[in-house]
Amino acid sequence: MIPSDIKDTVKDVIVEGLIFVDGEFERGKFSITSGKFVDGIKGADYRGTLLKAPINLHVHTADSFIREEPRGSLPEVVGPNGLKWRMLRSANLSEMKSGMRQSIAFMRKRGTAAFFDFREPTNLSDHISTGKEGITEIVLTRPQEEKDVEPLVKMSSGFGLSSIDDNDFSWLLHLSKKAKEFGKLFAIHYSENVREDIGKLIKLRPDFAVHCIESTNEDIATLRKNRIPVTITPRSNIFYGKRPDYARFLEGGIRVMMGTDNVFVTEPDMWQEGEFLYRYQRGFHRISPEDILKIMIENPRAFMREKKIAMREEMYVLYTGIELTPYQIITKPNSYRRRILVTGKNG
CATH class of the missing domain: 2.30.40 (Urease, subunit C; domain 1)
Structure with a gap:
């Protein structure tokens, strides 16, 4: 039923x-x-x-409007010059906002209490909240030019950046410093497609890192030492041909949270995400249903309390x-x- x-x-x-x-x-x-x-x-x-209700720690609602099948590798689909960015650059603003509203309404209907939206840059107005009653929206923006940095950090909950290797590191350091200056979040994708420099990540002092699936065991130990939570997105990673062992993060003492990633690839349903994670891990390195519920429900709330992010x-x-x-x-x-x-x- x-x-x-x-x-x-x-x-x-x-x-x-x-x-x-x-x-x-x-x-x-x-x-x-x-x-x-x-x-x-x-x-x-x-x-x-x-x-x-679960909390979605990583979603991109701005790409909800994309209907083209995302063929190719991860860089070819979501990299700086990939399908997603070509579509965003040529997007009709009203179509994009309509897709965002539909995704937010879907998350609320399916019982998502809050979501962290990594909002891509098209123009400044796209970063205005489109939240619905009963669901808490945490918008993380991504400025491309210096003139946008302060307006965006003031109107949003902080910055959500793509990978270290996609950006000039001095620019990332600048954005991290600015986010801290305003008491806002700084989050970044890390080691999603290839292993990236853990030393650079630590210098950025992120509030959380997304993916981290190409991290070594030594990298995971460094994440733990620096108290950096990790947000995983299993269905998206598997879609791109990755086969990580997410249990390594739990065994490494990391606070693990979960999201659904790009809406045009993965429906933003946290219940489906939790089910998939259990079935995927069961055959080679089981993660218990109890731990998955903690990842979905309790860990993100503990994170939000620590960062003084209130639920609506x-x-x-x-x-x-x-x-x-x-x-x-x-x-x-x-x-x-x-x-x-x-x-x-x-x-």
């Missing part, structure tokens, strides 16, 4: 059943407004399985009338009736 993604904005709801907290399910009664167990209260509004509203996913295991939630995300509950409380 395909779930009904019903969206309710509520003052409070008491749920009795299995509640996902601190990386595991606990049985009890839970208030979604207080975010606490309230076992002393009689009765409950719902019974079932409750967990906070908190979003919960409630599976009504059934108590599910992590394995069921991860491997059968579309098999159970799902209700999306949105509160007015920041998470």
Whole structure:
């Protein structure tokens, strides 16, 4: 049965059943407004399985409008002179914004609480928020000229850059310094297609790095030492022929988060991403369903709290009338009736 993604904005709801907290399910009664167990209260509004909605740490909504099949290698598709950039440069602005709005609405409907949008440069107005009620939008911009740096860092949550090898390193250092100066984020793609210089990455002091799949074990140890979280995008990496072992990051003590990457390649559905990660890893280096839920739900919230990024509203996913295991939630995300509950409380 395909779930009904019903969206309710509520003052409070008491749920009795299995509640996902601190990386595991606990049985009890839970208030979604207080975010606490309230076992002393009689009765409950719902019974079932409750967990906070996932957060997408890496998505590109601006390429949602692209309909051409992306053939070729990763550089040929998303590199500086690849298909994506040719399409963006010639894009109709209204068509591009329409695609972005559709993608944001899709994420909200599927139960994504927040997303970090790496917003490509076409002109300044494209970096204005197109967010919807009930979903938190964190826009990371990408200036190409000095005149755009300060306006973009002021209007956005910071900068989201492509790979180190795609850019002049002095320019990256400048953008990192400017982001820190304004108390904003600096994130960058790293070692997605080939291994890049870990020393340069450390000098940039990123708040998080995306991909890192060509990192050596020594690089991973350096990431951990410098407390740099890693955002993975499994379906996108596999699409381009990569076959990384994401369990290395967990075993290396990295805080792992997850995103869906380019919308024209991968539908921005975090439930599909989690299912894919489990099935892909199971055959050679298993990642548990519990760990995948932490990657999707708890790790990004811990990151946002540390960076003082507030949720517009908190979003919960409630599976009504059934108590599910992590394995069921991860491997059968579309098999159970799902209700999306949105509160007015920041998470």
